[in-house]
Amino acid sequence: MTAERRGFLLFCAAVAALTAVRLLGLMLATTDLYVDEAQYAVWAQTPAWGYYSKPPMIAWLIGGAASVCGWGEACVRAPSTLVWAITPLFVFLAADTLFGRRVAWFAGLGTLLAPGAAFSTRIISTDAPLLMFWSLALLAFVRLRAGGGWGWVPVLGAAIGLGLLSKYAMAYVLGCAVAAAMADRDSRRVVLSWKGLAVLGVALLVLSPNILWNLANGLATARHTADNASGGGLTPGLADPLEFLAAQLALAGPVVLVGFGLAAWKARRAGAEPADRMLLAFSLPIFAVLTVVAILTRAHGNWAATALPAVWILGSALLVREEREGWLKGGLAFGAFMQVVLLAADVAAEGWVLNGKPPFHRTLGWEPFSEGVAETARLAGGRTVVVESRREAAALAHYAKDRPLAVAAWPARDPAAPEDHFQMSRPLTAAASGPVIAVSPCEDAARFANSFGRVEPLGRLATPVGRGEPRVVWLYRLSEPKPTVARPLDCPAS
Numbered sequence: 001m002t003a004e005r006r007g008f009l010l011f012c013a014a015v016a017a018l019t020a021v022r023l024l025g026l027m028l029a030t031t032d033l034y035v036d037e038a039q040y041a042v043w044a045q046t047p048a049w050g051y052y053s054k055p056p057m058i059a060w061l062i063g064g065a066a067s068v069c070g071w072g073e074a075c076v077r078a079p080s081t082l083v084w085a086i087t088p089l090f091v092f093l094a095a096d097t098l099f100g101r102r103v104a105w106f107a108g109l110g111t112l113l114a115p116g117a118a119f120s121t122r123i124i125s126t127d128a129p130l131l132m133f134w135s136l137a138l139l140a141f142v143r144l145r146a147g148g149g150w151g152w153v154p155v156l157g158a159a160i161g162l163g164l165l166s167k168y169a170m171a172y173v174l175g176c177a178v179a180a181a182m183a184d185r186d187s188r189r190v191v192l193s194w195k196g197l198a199v200l201g202v203a204l205l206v207l208s209p210n211i212l213w214n215l216a217n218g219l220a221t222a223r224h225t226a227d228n229a230s231g232g233g234l235t236p237g238l239a240d241p242l243e244f245l246a247a248q249l250a251l252a253g254p255v256v257l258v259g260f261g262l263a264a265w266k267a268r269r270a271g272a273e274p275a276d277r278m279l280l281a282f283s284l285p286i287f288a289v290l291t292v293v294a295i296l297t298r299a300h301g302n303w304a305a306t307a308l309p310a311v312w313i314l315g316s317a318l319l320v321r322e323e324r325e326g327w328l329k330g331g332l333a334f335g336a337f338m339q340v341v342l343l344a345a346d347v348a349a350e351g352w353v354l355n356g357k358p359p360f361h362r363t364l365g366w367e368p369f370s371e372g373v374a375e376t377a378r379l380a381g382g383r384t385v386v387v388e389s390r391r392e393a394a395a396l397a398h399y400a401k402d403r404p405l406a407v408a409a410w411p412a413r414d415p416a417a418p419e420d421h422f423q424m425s426r427p428l429t430a431a432a433s434g435p436v437i438a439v440s441p442c443e444d445a446a447r448f449a450n451s452f453g454r455v456e457p458l459g460r461l462a463t464p465v466g467r468g469e470p471r472v473v474w475l476y477r478l479s480e481p482k483p484t485v486a487r488p489l490d491c492p493a494s
Contacts, residue, residue, distance in 0.1 A: 004101065007101060007105075008092070011088075011089075011092055011104075011105065011108055011109075012089065014109070014112070015085050015088055015089065015108075015112055016085065018112060018113075018339075019081060019082070019084070019085040021343070022081045022084075022121045022122075022339075022343075023074075023078060023081055025122070025343040025346060025347070026073070026074040026077050026078060026081060026122070027074045028346070028347045029073065029074070029122070029346035029347060029349065030346070030347065030348070030349045030350050030364075031073065031346055031349045031360055031363040031364065032073065032363050032364060032365065032366040032367050032395075032399075033073055033076060033363065033366065033394075033395075033398060034123065034362055034363045035362070035390060035391035035394045035395070036125070036394075037076060037077070037123060037124050037125075038366070038391075038394035038395050038397070038398040038399075039390070039394040039397075039421060040054075040058045040059055040062055040076075040124055041062055041066075041071065041076050041124075041398045042394060042397040042398055042401075042421075043056075043058070043059035043062075043421075044059040044060075044062035044063035044066060045063075045401065047059065047060065047063055048213065049209040049210050049212070049213035050210050050213035050214055050217065050220070050221050051220075051221065051421060052220050052221065052224060052418070052420065052421035052424050052425070053221065053224045053225075053420070053421060054126055054167065054221065055126075055164065055165045055166060055167065055168065055210050055221060056165060056210065057126070057129050057162065057165045057166040057167075058124065058125070058126050058129065058166065061079035061083075061124075061129060062076055062079060062124060064079070065078050065079050071398070071401075076124055077122065077123060077124045079124060079128070079129075080120060080121055080122075080123060080124050080125060080128040081121045081122075083128040083129050083131075083132045084112075084117055084120060084121045084128055084132075086132050087111060087117075087128075087131050087132045087135045087309075088108045088109070088111040088112040089108070090132070090135035090136050090138070090139045090309075091107050091108055091111040091135050091138075091139075091309050091312055091313060092104045092105070092107060092108030092111075093139050094107075094135070094138050094139040094142045094309070094313060095107035095108065095312075095313045095316065095317070097139075097142050097143060097146055098142060098275045098279075098313065098317070099275065099313070099317045099320075102320055103313070103316050103317045103320050106316035106319075106320060106325070106328045106332075107312045107313045107316040107317070109332055110253060110256050110312045110315070110316055110328070110331065110332065110335075111135075111308075111309070111312045113253075113332050113335030113336055113339065114251065114252060114253045114256075114308070114312065114335055115250055115251060115252075115253055115334075115335055115338045116250070116251030116252065116253075116302075116305070116308065117335075118335060118338050118339040118342050119251075119342060122342060122343075122346060125302075126166055126167040127167070127302050127305050129162075129163075129166040129167075130163055130166045130167040130169060130170060130305065130306065131305055131306070131308065131309065133159045133160075133162045133163035133166060133170065134159075134163055134170060134173065134306045134309060135309045136155070136159040137156055137159035137160055137163060137170075137173055138282060138309050138310065140152045140155040140156035140159060141156055141177070141180075141187075141190065142278075144156065144190045144195060145184075145186045145187055145189075145190050145278065146186075150195065150198075153195050153198050153199055153202065154202050156199045156202075157198065157199040157200070157201065157202020157203045157205075157206070158202055158203075158206055160173055160174075160199065160202075160203035160206075161202065161203040161204070161205065161206025161207045162206060164203070164206075164207045164210070165206065165207060165210055168221075168222075168225050169303065169305070169306055170306070172285075172286050172306050173282075173306070175285055176281055176282040176283075176285055176286070177190075177191050177196075177281075178191065179281035179282075179284075179285050180277075180278045180281035180282060182281075183277040183278065183280070183281050184274050184275075184277045184278045184281065185274065186274060186278070187278050187281070220424065238295070240294040240295065240297075240298050240299065241291050241294040241295045241299075243294075243301075244290065244291060244294040244299045244300075244301055244304075245291065246301075247300075247301025247302075248287070248301065248304060250301070251301060251302070251305070251308065252308050252311050252312065252315075253331050253334065253335055254331065254334070255315075255319075255327050255328060255330060255331030255334070256311060256312055256315035256316060256319075256328070256331055257311060257315060258315070258327075259314075259315030259316065259317075259318045259319040259324070259327070259328075260283070260310075260311045260314050260315035260318070262318050262322075263276055263279075263280070263314045263315065263317070263318035264280055264284060266318070267280055275317075276314060276317070276318075279310040279313055279314040280310070280314065282307070282309075282310040283307035283308075283310035283311055283314070284307075286304050286306055286307040287304055287307055290303050290304050316328060345360075349363070349364060349466065350364060350466040350467070351466070351467060352466065352467075353466070353467050353468065356468070357468045357469070358465060358466035358467055358468040360466060361465050361466065361468055364465045364466045365463045365464055365465040365466070365470075365471050366391075366395040366399060367395075367399045368463050368464065369392075369395060369399075369461070369463040369471055369473075370395050370396050370398075370399035370400045371399065371400070372461050372463060373385060373396060373400070373437070373439060373461065373473075373475065374396070374400040374403045374405055376437065376458055376459075376461065376475050377403075377405055377437040378403070378405075380435070380437060380458055380477050381435060381477075382405070382434075382435050382436060382437035382477060383404070383405065383406060383433040383434065383435070384405070384406045384407075384408055384428070384432045384433050384434065384435075384436045384437070385400075385405055385406070385407055385408070385436070385437045385438075385439060386408045386409065386410055386428045386432075386436055386437070386438050386439070386478075387407070387408075387409060387410075387438075387439045388409075388410055388439065388440070388441065388487075388488070389441075390409075390420040390421070390422060392439055392473075393407060393408075393409050393420075393422040393426070394422070397422070397426075406426075406432070406433060407422075407426060408422075408426045408427065408428040408432060408436075409422035409423045409426055409427060409428065410423075410427075410428055410485075410486075410487040410488065411423065411427040411428060411429075411485060411486065411487060412427070412487070413487055415427075428485050429485055430481040430482065430483060430484065430485050432481070432485075434478075434479055434481065435477050435478060435479040436452070436477075436478040436479070436481075437458070437475060437476070437477060437478070438475065438476040438477075438478050438488075439473050439474075439475060440473060440474045440475070440476060440488075440491075441473060441474075441491055442474065442491035442492065443457075443460070443474045444491060444492060445457055445476060446489075447488040447489045447490075447491070448476060448478055448488050450482075450486055450488070450489065451478075451481065451482055451484070451485045451486055451488070452478040452479060452480055452481055452482065453479070453480030453481075453482065454478070454479045454480045455476055455477075455478055456476065456477040456478075456479075457474070457475075457476055458474075458475040458476060458477055459474070459475060460472060460473075460474055460475075461473050461474070461475055
């Protein structure tokens with residue numbers, strides 16, 4: 001066995017060891033599923049080629065995991081942890097091709113121990129598979145750029161297609177490839193060739209079922225993605241872009257991002273390394289575009305996640321080149337520290353209080369909330385429960401899925417433009433199996449009189465949320481539906 005192969009296997013062993021610790025952390029965590037996580041788990045119960053707000057990959061991963069270990073929180077979240085065991089391997093191999101084994105070690109470990117990775121492995125989100133497929137695409141592009149044969153073409157095309165099935169942000173790769181072709185001669189030979197055209201064909205073939213699903217469902221996912229990017233209108237300012245840029249430090253790791261910034265500064269001079277220019281093309285355009293978006297509307301920090309693999313590689317390369325490996329080791333130590341802190345926080349989530357409110361309040365109390373609503377519905381003879389928020393719909397649809405209870409959402413104010421997955425797929429109608437149990441954020445029976453002739457109060461349900469204030473709702477038994485069911489009136493101002 002060669003020294004290089006032994007080195008790679010040693011890196012794989014390090015990845016496997018940390019992944020085992022992360023999986024143990026999932027099993028010991030005391031948090032319930034967050035609203036997005038619960039919604040993805042609901043999607044996984046009905047496999048499809050697309051869903052209201054995201055492409056289907058996230059639901060497929062959860063469904064696959066659930067078939068092995070069930071629907072508990074640890075199992076639902078496990079795909080993210082496992083995917084994050086693969087991403088560093090692709091980053092390692094890409095860095096090895098570009099800069100050699102020493103940079104590969106720092107780039108791979110920087111990916112594995114990045115604060116963003118430590119956070120993302122604890123939840124199930126679309127960013128995890130997106131980054132895995134982006135890293136694979138970057139590796140395939142690097143190998144093609146280095147003279148690799150046609151075997152890398154289907155790898156690159158499939159990585160792009162599967163990335164798009166994870167999150168449409170994968171489309172950034174097309175603009176980045178064009179930028180790389182403009183900045184780097186070797187990249188240009190890949191992009192402006194029959195191989196480049198074949199890559200697009202493979203990617204389109206992989207994505208085509210999702211395109212057909214969108215066409216058959218009123219472009220639901222595409223429309224939601226566009227609405228989300230618009231941010232609800234123009235609100236120019238500096239606070240959002242500063243917050244967005246600060247988030248990149250937190251996600252990538254401050255040391256490696258500083259190294260990346262230095263590399264970008266040095267690359268402005270003529271004679272910059274071609275590999276540096278290529279990696280900048282796969283990162284700077286994303287940062288630039290999203291910073292402008294943040295200035296004009298808003299941009300969440302994770303929207304630039306696809307730029308991070310190039311950051312981890314180039315930032316590590318610059319600091320190794322400048323003989324600043326001590327900085328990189330300090331960055332890795334900081335990432336390891338953050339991993340310990342987050343794992344410990346998850347285990348003791350119910351005991352944390354910050355300014356009188358539990359910082360994990362969004363992921364606490366949803367299972368007992370769902371059980372309380374379902375039990376009240378059973379005692380009242382209700383067969384359908386209707387809620388007013390996506391978080392309640394997601395929690396009930398997941399945690400009460402084994403109960404003989406249908407979960408519905410009040411119809412959107414504009415039936416032609418549903419505002420979430422549940423309004424699109426489970427709107428309440430007059431034909432719903434009754435009686436209907438309504439979950440209300442306020443105590444006001446008159447709110448439902450526009451849709452039901454009979455409204456009976458069932459009392460108040462208070463669910464503990466760690467050491468903070470309980471989650472309080474009021475329940476009503478609705479019967480004698482009118483011909484048209486509409487969203488209830490807003491709660492009176494407190």
